[in-house]
Amino acid sequence: MSIDKETARKVAHLARIAVAEEDLEPLAGELSAILGFMDELNEVDIDGVEPMTSVTPMALYRRPDEVTDGDIQDKVLANAPDTREGFFAVPKVVE
Amino acid sequence: MSELNKLTISDARDGLRKGDFTARDLTDACLAAAAGSEKLNAFSAHTPDRAVEMADAADARLKAGDAPDMCGIPLGIKDLFSTEGVQTQAASRILDGFRPPYESTVTSQLWRDGAVMLGKLNMDEFAMGSSNETSTYGPAVNPWKRKGDDAALTPGGSSGGSAAAVAGDLCLAATGTDTGGSIRQPAAFTGIVGVKPTYGRCSRWGIVAFASSLDQAGPMTKTVRDSAIMLKSMVGHDAKDSTSANLPVPDFEAALTGDIRGKTIGIPKEYRMDGMPQEIEDLWSRGAEMLKDAGAKLVDVSLPHTKYALPAYYVIAPAEASSNLARYDGVKYGHRAKLAPGDGITEMYEKTRAEGFGDEVKRRVMIGAYVLSSGFYDAYYLRAQKVRTLIRQDFEKVFADGVDSILTPATPSAAFGIGEMADADPIKMYLNDVFTVTVNLAGLPGVSVPAGLDADGLPLGLQLIGRPWEEGDMLNTAYALETAIGFSSKPEKWW
Numbered sequence: 001m002s003i004d005k006e007t008a009r010k011v012a013h014l015a016r017i018a019v020a021e022e023d024l025e026p027l028a029g030e031l032s033a034i035l036g037f038m039d040e041l042n043e044v045d046i047d048g049v050e051p052m053t054s055v056t057p058m059a060l061y062r063r064p065d066e067v068t069d070g071d072i073q074d075k076v077l078a079n080a081p082d083t084r085e086g087f088f089a090v091p092k093v094v095e
Numbered sequence: 096m097s098e099l100n101k102l103t104i105s106d107a108r109d110g111l112r113k114g115d116f117t118a119r120d121l122t123d124a125c126l127a128a129a130a131g132s133e134k135l136n137a138f139s140a141h142t143p144d145r146a147v148e149m150a151d152a153a154d155a156r157l158k159a160g161d162a163p164d165m166c167g168i169p170l171g172i173k174d175l176f177s178t179e180g181v182q183t184q185a186a187s188r189i190l191d192g193f194r195p196p197y198e199s200t201v202t203s204q205l206w207r208d209g210a211v212m213l214g215k216l217n218m219d220e221f222a223m224g225s226s227n228e229t230s231t232y233g234p235a236v237n238p239w240k241r242k243g244d245d246a247a248l249t250p251g252g253s254s255g256g257s258a259a260a261v262a263g264d265l266c267l268a269a270t271g272t273d274t275g276g277s278i279r280q281p282a283a284f285t286g287i288v289g290v291k292p293t294y295g296r297c298s299r300w301g302i303v304a305f306a307s308s309l310d311q312a313g314p315m316t317k318t319v320r321d322s323a324i325m326l327k328s329m330v331g332h333d334a335k336d337s338t339s340a341n342l343p344v345p346d347f348e349a350a351l352t353g354d355i356r357g358k359t360i361g362i363p364k365e366y367r368m369d370g371m372p373q374e375i376e377d378l379w380s381r382g383a384e385m386l387k388d389a390g391a392k393l394v395d396v397s398l399p400h401t402k403y404a405l406p407a408y409y410v411i412a413p414a415e416a417s418s419n420l421a422r423y424d425g426v427k428y429g430h431r432a433k434l435a436p437g438d439g440i441t442e443m444y445e446k447t448r449a450e451g452f453g454d455e456v457k458r459r460v461m462i463g464a465y466v467l468s469s470g471f472y473d474a475y476y477l478r479a480q481k482v483r484t485l486i487r488q489d490f491e492k493v494f495a496d497g498v499d500s501i502l503t504p505a506t507p508s509a510a511f512g513i514g515e516m517a518d519a520d521p522i523k524m525y526l527n528d529v530f531t532v533t534v535n536l537a538g539l540p541g542v543s544v545p546a547g548l549d550a551d552g553l554p555l556g557l558q559l560i561g562r563p564w565e566e567g568d569m570l571n572t573a574y575a576l577e578t579a580i581g582f583s584s585k586p587e588k589w590w
Contacts, residue, residue: 003465015417015464016424016441017457018449027461030521034462037522038406038475044482051480052487055294055308055538056563061337075196079428088426093440 002032099124101264104168104321111157111167118157118167121267122150122211125169129213129265134590137235137250137259139174140182141214149211156209164348165328166209171216171260171269176202176312177301178215185303186230187220189451190429199301200333201270201312208328213266217256220453221420222277222305225527226516227255229455237285237510238263238586241551248510248553251281251527257315258285262586268316268325272302274309275408276506276531279543282315283505283556286545286584288577289315290322290570291531293563294538295340298333306415307338309408309535319544319574323347326566342564350567355575356390358568361498365401366530368507374549375504382546382557383502385579386572396498398489403482404533405525410466410479411536416456417463423451458521487537494562500572503530505543505556530558540566542573545582554584 003011008028012019019027073086082089099121102110110116126143146169153167177183177195184190198206206212217235219227226249227235237250238259250259254271258281261269271278273291282289290313297312304310314325327348332341362383367376387393425431425447432446452460466475493501507529516524534541540563543556557576561569 007465011461011465011468013445014468015457015461016421016444016448017452017461018442018445030458031462031465033520034409034458034522035465035475037525038410038466038479040406041403041410041475041478041482044400044403044478044485046478046481046485049481049484051477052483053480055338056340058295058340061334061339061341063334072196078196079193081425081429081431090426091434091438091440091443 100128118150118153137256153209163208169211171266174215188231200298219253222253224252227252235259251284253277271315276528282543284510286554293540298336298339300335304419306412351574358391358499361396361501366503407479407482413459413463501560505558509553
């Protein structure tokens with residue numbers, strides 16, 4: 001599978017990473033090479049094979065659904081680049 | 096007492112308990128070694144004040160006779176572990192200035208047992224890399240050099256700072272994490288021992304996530320015994336990690352009898368790769384012979400899907416990374432890009448991530464976004480997950496046939512020069528993980544043991560792969576191998 005410039009633009013946007021126009025072409029080349037390497041997987045017969053979705057076959061641990069944490073607003077906000085009145089602050093989202 | 100930093104954990108433990116020296120003496124020796132190690136660039140942050148405070152507390156516990164094995168042992172901590180109030184940025188610019196308000200479970204258990212934090216250690220950005228060259232702090236440097244050659248070599252990656260710090264005696268041991276080989280490859284490149292435990296053995300809580308179904312923390316130490324001691328303190332069930340196993344914590348050190356008579360060691364034919372250096376091939380055969388001489392039985396085994404492990408890994412790991420790294424958006428912590436007038440929230444995300452992530456991280460996040468995107472999910476991600484099942488089944492069959500451990504080379508080469516791979520395509524770098532990545536995909540324990548020096552005088556490692564949850568048995572085989580090899584070389588100090 002090879003990726004063209006337009007697909008590279010789409011992937012960059014999906015990943016929310018700004019890529020300059022002149023860097024899209026080389027990026028497409030790099031991504032294509034990596035995907036080419038993955039194409040080896042097409043040689044494998046996967047008929048009837050279940051995907052591996054859990055690394056160790058064990059029942060998921062359960063716990064009572066209760067509040068064990070909280071009231072740490074200061075700690076939650078301490079590392080934020082911009083906060084206002086106890087909230088994370090971001091550029092205007094809706095007009 | 097100027098050489099206390101060169102001690103192993105086990106010797107330091109015994110010396111502390113006998114009162115030959117104090118935890119403070121030991122910590123001071125390591126702090127001095129760490130302070131004079133700038134050229135190795137192993138540390139990303141030094142925490143001497145905290146170290147002294149912790150050492151004094153350890154001395155009080157030792158005096159009171161309440162001293163676990165790790166009490167007073169000075170450690171370096173990979174920058175991937177959240178440490179409360181101490182710079183933690185996964186060697187990424189995007190986490191600039193991040194001071195976690197919490198402590199990772201693994202490190203909190205080490206502190207519970209009295210270990211001492213010297214500082215944070217360099218690594219590849221978000222643990223993505225095999226040479227420590229993707230770090231925002233610049234590469235850590237291997238204490239080892241080729242004979243008669245001054246070129247700076249990589250300590251491997253991603254736990255490169257940890258490997259350099261242990262090999263250079265800047266600390267007694269260090270924590271590492273291993274997603275595709277990030278503990279075992281740097282351990283092999285620097286002549287130390289590195290253990291990747293069974294998936295679920297160590298809690299992942301508070302460790303910056305790369306690929307959650309592959310990530311495991313583990314010890315990086317000077318000896319197998321030290322790994323057994325340190326591992327015991329790191330493992331155990333944690334309700335904060337739903338994949339953490341609710342199993343009793345074994346005494347790994349007690350498993351080190353050195354007696355491997357009657358054990359069956361598998362030699363997988365698929366690990367004999369085309370173009371593998373003769374030295375590595377010879378090292379592997381010698382290691383096998385040594386285990387046989389110690390009373391183990393060697394059997395040839397087949398792991399037929401080995402060849403597909405790397406491509407499967409490079410679908411699955413980036414897919415998980417693209418999801419895990421979505422949290423770095425310039426809102427909650429770390430770097431936020433300066434915005435132009437009129438920029439909205441999408442521009443904020445895109446500019447922040449473009450500035451904050453390095454090239455390799457960007458590449459993997461984009462590959463991950465692609466293989467998970469609609470139309471490609473089945474062809475890449477789902478297919479890779481099915482191949483992953485087959486890789487695990489390969490191991491299950493071998494273990495069901497009575498094999499106790501599998502012996503392989505740890506890496507396809509010795510340490511290479513910093514910058515040497517700069518012009519190579521990314522896939523060339525990915526090949527570093529060829530012998531280690533299967534273990535992560537199958538969720539198994541693995542250990543890299545220093546096994547000799549190559550013609551250039553650089554260390555090479557052998558890897559043992561164990562049955563799930565059988566770290567004790569695997570480490571005992573590693574201990575027998577370590578004893579038979581008698582590796583005692585150290586890098587000459589030049590830094």
